[in-house]
Amino acid sequence: MSIKKNTFPSKANIAAVIPLFKKDERSNKKNYRPISILSALSKIIGKILQNQIVNFIDNFLSPYISAYRKAHSTNHVLIRLIEDWKKGLDNDNLVGTVLMDLSKAFDCISHDLLIAKLSAYGFHKSSLKYIYSYLKGRRQCVKINGICSKYLTIIAGVPQGSILGPIFFNIFINDFYHFFTETRLYGFADDHTLSAESKSLESLKAILSRESNVAIDWLSNNQMLANPSKFQLMFLSKSKQNIEVDIEIDNKTIKSTDSVHLLGIDIDHKLNFEYHISELCRKAGGQLNSLFRFQKYLTPLSKKLAITSFISSNFCYCPLVWHFSSAKSQNKIEQIQKRSLTFLQNKNAQLDFEPGNSTMKIKRFRVLAIEIFKTLHNLNPLYMKNIFYKSNSRSSERLKFNIQTQRYNQAKFGKNSMRVLGPILWNSLPNSIKSSQSLIHLKKFIKTWGNHGCPHYQKYSSYYNAIN
Numbered sequence: 155m156s157i158k159k160n161t162f163p164s165k166a167n168i169a170a171v172i173p174l175f176k177k178d179e180r181s182n183k184k185n186y187r188p189i190s191i192l193s194a195l196s197k198i199i200g201k202i203l204q205n206q207i208v209n210f211i212d213n214f215l216s217p218y219i220s221a222y223r224k225a226h227s228t229n230h231v232l233i234r235l236i237e238d239w240k241k242g243l244d245n246d247n248l249v250g251t252v253l254m255d256l257s258k259a260f261d262c263i264s265h266d267l268l269i270a271k272l273s274a275y276g277f278h279k280s281s282l283k284y285i286y287s288y289l290k291g292r293r294q295c296v297k298i299n300g301i302c303s304k305y306l307t308i309i310a311g312v313p314q315g316s317i318l319g320p321i322f323f324n325i326f327i328n329d330f331y332h333f334f335t336e337t338r339l340y341g342f343a344d345d346h347t348l349s350a351e352s353k354s355l356e357s358l359k360a361i362l363s364r365e366s367n368v369a370i371d372w373l374s375n376n377q378m379l380a381n382p383s384k385f386q387l388m389f390l391s392k393s394k395q396n397i398e399v400d401i402e403i404d405n406k407t408i409k410s411t412d413s414v415h416l417l418g419i420d421i422d423h424k425l426n427f428e429y430h431i432s433e434l435c436r437k438a439g440g441q442l443n444s445l446f447r448f449q450k451y452l453t454p455l456s457k458k459l460a461i462t463s464f465i466s467s468n469f470c471y472c473p474l475v476w477h478f479s480s481a482k483s484q485n486k487i488e489q490i491q492k493r494s495l496t497f498l499q500n501k502n503a504q505l506d507f508e509p510g511n512s513t514m515k516i517k518r519f520r521v522l523a524i525e526i527f528k529t530l531h532n533l534n535p536l537y538m539k540n541i542f543y544k545s546n547s548r549s550s551e552r553l554k555f556n557i558q559t560q561r562y563n564q565a566k567f568g569k570n571s572m573r574v575l576g577p578i579l580w581n582s583l584p585n586s587i588k589s590s591q592s593l594i595h596l597k598k599f600i601k602t603w604g605n606h607g608c609p610h611y612q613k614y615s616s617y618y619n620a621i622n
Contacts, residue, residue, distance in 0.1 A: 156199060160280050162287040166196040168305070169313055170297040188261075190294065190313035200317035207321055214275050215324060216331040217536045221343040222320035225528070228417045230535050231342045232475045233525075235349065235416075236425065237541055237572055238338060239390060242351035244568040248391050250358045251349040252366050252403070253414055255384035256373070259344035260319060261311035263326050264377045265289040268312075271325060288318065310377075326376070333372055337365040342417055358389070359401050366403040382406045386414045390423050392567070397423070419475055425567070427476035431483040438468040438490050445497055454498070461494050473518045474525065478570040487514050516604035516611075519579060522572070523603070526557065526580045527596050541573050542580070555588035556581045575618070582614035 156163055173186035192200075212223075220226040242249045269286055277285070292313070296303040312319035323343070330346075331339055337350040348365050352358040366385070373380045382403045387410045389397035396412040413422040413429065420430040441464045445457075452460065469487060491514050529538040545558045559577040562568025569575075580588065587599050604611045 157202075157284065160283040160287065162199070162284065163195060164291065166193050166199065167288070167292045168193070169292065169294040170302065171294050172297050187314065188296075189315040190319075191297070192313065192316055197317055204317050204321060207318070210277075211275060211321070211325060215328055218331055218339065219324050219328065219341060220535060221341070222324055223535075225533055226535050228342055229472045229474065230538060231340055232417060232419060232472050233541070233572060234537055235340045235347065236421075236475055238349065239425065240567040240571045241573070243390060243392055243566075244563050244571070245351075246392065246563075247351040247353060248355055248358050248389060248397075249349065249351045250362050250389045251347055251387070251414070252362050252401075252408070253386035253388075253416055254346045254348070254366070254369060255381045255386075256344045256346070257379040257381050258311075259378060260314050260323060262378045263311050263323065265310060267376060268322060268326050271329070275325065285322075330369075330372055330376075333368055334365055336361045345417055347416060355389070355397065355399065359399060362387075363401045363403060366401075370404050380404075382408065386411060388412070388414050388421075388423055390425065394424065417472075419472060425478075426483070427479045428483050430476055431479055431486060434468050435486045435490055438465050439493075441465055441468075442490065442493050442497065449497060457498050461498060465490065465494050469514060474522055474572060477518050477522075477572075477575075484515065519604060519614075520600045522576060522579055523583065523600050524593070524596065526576050527593060530557070531591070531593070533593070542576050552585065555585050578618050579614055582610055582617065584610060 169190040169192050171188045171190050173183070174189045176185050176187050178185045215223075220228070220231045239249050239251075265286070268289070269282055272285065273282055289312070292308050293305045294308060294313075295305045312322045320343075327341070331341070334348065337348045340347040340349065346369070348362065348369065350358060350361045350365070352361065366382075370380050370382065383406055385403060385408050387401060387408045389399065389410055391397060396410075398410055400407050400409045402408075413420055415421075419427075420433065421427070422429060445452075445460055445464070449457065469490075525534065525538070526542045528534040529542045530544065543558055545553065545556045557577045557580050559581070560573045562571070562574050583603075587596060590596055602608065
């Protein structure tokens with residue numbers, strides 16, 4: 155009845171907002187994310203509308219919008235970002251990047267402007283009337299420790315924690331991706347990064363300054379708030395020296411740094427991820443120390459569950475992004491793995507490691523094989539096909555399931571990249587696996603790939619080492 159009458163139930167428009175802690179100092183209210191607790195009726199209606207809206211709008215959305223979309227994740231955004239940077243550096247270019255800070259992006263969305271954009275995308279008048287009813291007249295209170303504030307009517311924004319909020323945010327931000335001609339935009343929800351490359355540092359600075367001001371103009375025209383004073387700036391080059399310069403953005407001077415924090419990953423100008431991996435190992439090491447103190451109270455099954463949940467999970471977030479780290483950093487990870495096996499077995503775990511056969515490293519290889527399969531079978535974002543794509547050669551029946559190998563100029567940013575490693579790994583797999591249409595079949599095989607004596611791992615290893 156609600157949909158037929160184009161009127162969203164007024165009582166379903168009431169929300170209790172709870173503050174969810176993000177990071178840093180707990181006494182600072184800016185470090186909390188407001189999450190709206192909505193009624194069950196609101197979520198049921200939202201789910202019904204979601205299926206229809208997503209099916210309709212997906213053809214209009216930029217392929218580079220990765221948040222709140224099926225088969226998209228931060229992992230894919232970061233892989234695309236790092237691979238683009240490495241390709242630019244491998245071609246002897248300088249790379250510059252600006253990480254933009256948007257203040258309260260979800261809360262700033264203008265209802266009238268959102269309706270206008272929905273209309274431009276072809277939403278029917280009855281649909282616009284219903285969505286307007288959903289957006290307008292919403293009331294919310296803040297709830298902390300069971301105590302509620304008084305209810306107030308919100309005049310802008312979409313509720314965080316709702317089903318429709320993220321979809322409307324994607325629609326609202328969609329045309330943002332069409333305004334940049336000299337840079338590439340990498341976005342996930344309200345995190346947006348501009349990146350460019352050039353042979354000249356002065357030219358690169360000018361490009362980043364111009365395009366950042368384009369971004370600020372768009373945000374201002376769309377009634378969203380940018381905070382240039384919190385923008386992060388970093389330059390990358392083949393030189394080990396950090397480039398320390400600054401650029402002007404919206405009449406504010408932004409100074410470059412030697413590292414940035416993006417989507418949960420610390421990225422340094424050398425792309426060796428030493429700090430990020432050190433922090434992962436420090437956290438995992440502290441958790442292991444706690445587990446060792448209580449190991450006599452844990453059953454073997456509990457120990458395995460604890461290692462999987464608390465230790466291994468530290469290294470499961472975007473592992474392909476920082477895969478090409480230094481030998482020193484990779485050794486730190488392997489030491490954590492060895493200590494984990496010691497905890498599980500109550501004995502020296504050294505026997506579980508063959509020389510040069512890094513268990514954690516092989517796990518990342520397996521993740522890579524799965525990502526390639528998903529890309530080839532359209533289960534990943536479209537832009538991943540720019541990294542892994544089928545070979546054009548059809549001259550041999552044996553090679554027809556291979557993917558295209560890519561050229562590179564030098565090892566640091568060329569050979570040590572997913573666009574080079576991926577084809578070598580994939581092409582070393584047997585044709586029965588590469589030709590499979592079943593992801594389950596691949597995952598079953600890949601569990602044993604890289605184990606002691608695996609001929610396919612030996613084939614990969616010998617070929618990869620031969621191109622040194």
